[in-house]
Amino acid sequence: MSEDPGSPKPIVTFLGPVASYTHQATLDAFSSSDFTLTPVVTIDDVFASVQSGTSHRGVVPFENSSNGSVVFTLDLFADLQHKYPDIIVCGESYIAVQHCLLGHPDSHHASHPISVSERTGGSRVGSGVIESPLSSGAVTPTSAIPNPQKPTARPVGDLARIKKLYSHPQAWGQCKIFLNAYLKGVERQDVSSTSRAAQLVAEDLTGESAAVSSVIAAKIHGLEVLARGIEDRGDNTTRFFVIRKRAEAEVGDATSVDRKEIGKDEQGEGDWKTLVSFTIDHANPGSLAHSLAVFEKYGLNLTSINTRPSGVENWNYIFFVELKGRREEGIEDGPVNKALKSLYGVCRSWRWLGSWENRLAR
């Protein structure tokens, strides 16, 4: 963490490296003129930095529209080791994900022309589909692909030289169709982010590796875009959470610093979301249903449920419920406040994990 002692700007820590999708989400929520935006290596690092007070805010991925929840983030909110007791969600951001295949220009092959049959031979390998004349040497995709979403994007250029792929594990699941069609059987290495993947490919000068990453990462690391928009679904979107440290006397309204956060809408009181986790007595029949019924009792619309292993006993779970509404400060009869109070009687333990303004445009 590089905290600049000469700057009074609050630090916002995000899952890096620079040019990651989380970086985009951070720029979406925080102005770099008001905040020092600091990349860290893991989601755990973001939580630790906010919990320790080093960072004013943190930004982490929470779920993807195609892949579902980011279980690493859920497990940090579950906090089985009691490392992050004060972390709460205070905002969200939605970033459209356009994955690209990034690599080096096809210079090696251009100087040693290989016949089409050699290059495309071995369809068992599943790569080597050629969309442009080899003699043109054009591996940079034109914008001539009118609708790359369905059936799927196609590479402009030869991928037969690609022997290794780098990306974040979630990205494989989001680009299944393209990768199965064009790079089936090619070795895959999981790395911590799509941006890190691009960096590793940039360092590999053999030209035999490629990354599933972003256009921004291509620019930063000087790579070619070998295929654009290779995700299975064109509306692929990742949702990010802004986290902060819970104050001593919770629940805080927006502070003066918060007001600098981009798009902070002081009028948007009517549309909030809340995240709550709870555990139940699994031996007690109906415990889960009773816990969930509490929210219904107070007219709270549950928008999602997630579960993770409780870490205490096999086949016991910690439940995460997201609902429309806000835990009110000082107003004990708000519906969320009342529901939380009622939870005491029916579940084993519960934790309020924050309330924030809904940013989902509908």
Place this chain on the structure above:
Amino acid sequence: MSEDPGSPKPIVTFLGPVASYTHQATLDAFSSSDFTLTPVVTIDDVFASVQSGTSHRGVVPFENSSNGSVVFTLDLFADLQHKYPDIIVCGESYIAVQHCLLGHPDSHHASHPISVSERTGGSRVGSGVIESPLSSGAVTPTSAIPNPQKPTARPVGDLARIKKLYSHPQAWGQCKIFLNAYLKGVERQDVSSTSRAAQLVAEDLTGESAAVSSVIAAKIHGLEVLARGIEDRGDNTTRFFVIRKRAEAEVGDATSVDRKEIGKDEQGEGDWKTLVSFTIDHANPGSLAHSLAVFEKYGLNLTSINTRPSGVENWNYIFFVELKGRREEGIEDGPVNKALKSLYGVCRSWRWLGSWENRLAR
């Protein structure tokens, strides 16, 4: 699929290859003298084989006690492409998972002794921790590690030569502590199963690769066990589902063939589980709560909830509910039957995904 035309034995398809944990689960539920046990490459293949009628039964992993749900399996039950409309769960099996690090004997290094400082040098790499004297050449672990569960197992032998790891993606998450301690930064390649990982390592004669796999796989592929019980939690267990094709006029009792399934308990009528999936109208507040309340109304104990993206619209989900109870054939007033009937009014769609005997010893 190798169906033996000379044999009348029904086929049971499982996620292979031979010696996978799913194979163990299959042997736990089906006698190989009564059934032809057939490994296939993907979970999708298991579903397809059962749906087409090629296989009598299929066995797939469903959840792990440390890692949570197998999302691939959930997505196949979600069946967004309507490929598997007749697949239902008819049984379950629990298999204790003991992961081991498998590799080749340390013969290369034994003939070219390297000093301890060279081998352990570069602690940034994070490998090279030596537990036994190099001169002994002992890389096969003794059973002398009394309690390998906590803090964690330790390798008996030098791991500095290991440059690449193979395993199933779920295994990385189950062995985090060991891998971080002894093989941090070593390249990881995801493969389709832990047994396949062992096979690939066996084929790599450089001795520089290792697999996170099982003792059975070590025997089958002729590898050494470099470390035993490297999973984070000693009670690491994976739960498997036996699936079958739903009959025309559902819901069937056990057939004569079913009775050959090992441990099929005809007396165990009192302890059944049921899996149901449903989708809701997300625009309708309270829709999720109302759907869940249906189960409570009929006194059904919900034991778990899972969600996956609905595939229809972003941030809409398909919910999976597991509950204690059984959908009865011909008895319309059973509580599960009544609850399913009531679901018609509150959720957008639902699907009964099977009822089976509870195999969880408590």
